[in-house]
Amino acid sequence: MRLNVFGGVLAVLAIVLLIVAWGSMFTVYQTRQALVVRLGEPVRIVTEPGLNFKIPLIDTVIPVDKRILDLDNPAQEIIASDQKRLVVDAFARYKIVRPLLFYQSVGSIEGANSRLATLLNSALRRVVGESSFEALVRDQRTQMMGRIREQLNRESQSFGIDVVDVRIRRVDLPEQNSQAIYQRMQTERQREAAEFRATGSQRAQEIRARADRDVTVLIAEAQQRAEQTRGEGDAERNRVFAEAFSRDQDFFTFYRTMQAYEAGLKANDTRMVLTPESDFFRYFGDPRGRSRKPAASGGRPPADGAPPQGGGRAAPEPAEVARPALGRPCRTSSSPSASCS
Structure with a gap:
């Protein structure tokens, strides 16, 4: 009987000791800090994580969060x-x-x-x-x-x-003021946008006017330089023509006439109302460009066997005369009835 009582007392004491031991320990986690209060008065602050001790049934642990x-x-x-x-x-x-x-x-x-x-x-x-x-x-x-x-x-x-x-x-x-405020802000933004557009349009006109003025000046300067260059070219051409004319007048006349033929007869629909005996076509009848009009003889040629005029003087040397039609020139003989092929 006594052993049973003694064993029960020991068991109770063990339980009490376990409760006291358990109540005297507390754990502080990394995200918290602890304030130990004894009978309503703070006694210490535990900021480091780990296992700590307190007086059971007297000390109270108040956890305080360390996080934000x-x-x-x-x-x-x-x-x-x-x-x-x-x-x-x-x-x-x-x-x-x-x-x-x-x-x-x-x-x-x-x-x-x-x-x-x-x-x-x-x-x-x-x-x-x-x-x-x-x-x-x-x-x-x-x-x-x-x-x-x-x-x-x-x-x-x-x-x-x-x-x-x-x-x-x-x-x-507030809901009752939102619409009015938004409308006023929209009006202000539209006014600012109109001002920006007007300023941009004005600057665009100024830029266009400046560009047009620069274009006009550049064109005028270019035309002036072109006229000057053209005048210098014409002067040089006239000098070359004058020099060529002074060196060989016949060739220069022939060359210029060929240029006139090329310019005047180039188009297919060119029409000229000119007589073939005109001076313009003189190179068609004579490569040397001599006039195709026969020289004035003062009368008809003498008959066959008749003595030449002028007191029986000998007849002159045969001379070149232009044929009426286009072709090569022919040389007349002493007989007036001779012909050219």
Whole structure:
């Protein structure tokens, strides 16, 4: 009987010891840090991960997150500096850097979110209220978010919190004002586009006028140089012709006549109303270009066997006369009835 009682007591003591041993140990993970509170008073902070010990039933371990936490803030309606009502949706990210101060000031993450949301709304109203709607939606949003983060971080230091980032997720107009604002913005953009088109058209006209003037000047200069070159060429041609004429007048006359034939008789429909005995066709009857008109004899030639005129002087040497028709010239004999083949 005594052995049974003794064994039961030992078992109870073992269980109690196990419970006490289990209750005196706690584990800190890598993503957390721990605040040890003894009877409501903080005694130490554990920031390194691993196995730690505490007094069971007296010490309480409060885990504190070491990661970056998100604060989702509901959209707020804010009046900008240009008196436009804006719906601003923003969020923040923060980190607990001083667990003891965090526990003493806000106590928990829920309390921290509540206090930070109030501070974030206040900073949004101050910064957005100093800026216009166009600045907020165009090129100053980054600077505005930086200013909001600085103000929020400065005010949250008393909570043991470091604000890492603040972002403006969306900026919209109230539904009742959106259409009117969009219409006005469209009108302004159309006016700017019309001004740009007018400026471009004016510059295009100036460029065209300048180009036309340059073209006119270039053409005039080119024509002037062409006339000058043409005049120099004509002068050189006349000089060459004059030099050729002075060297051999007969050949020069023949050459120029051949050029006139080529120019005048080139086309198939060329018609000339000229007598064959004209001076223009003299080279058709005589290669030397002598006139085809017979010399005046003062009367008919003497009859066969009649003595020549002039007191019985001997007849002159046979002379070349042009034939009436096209062909080679012939030489007359002493007989007036001789003919040429």
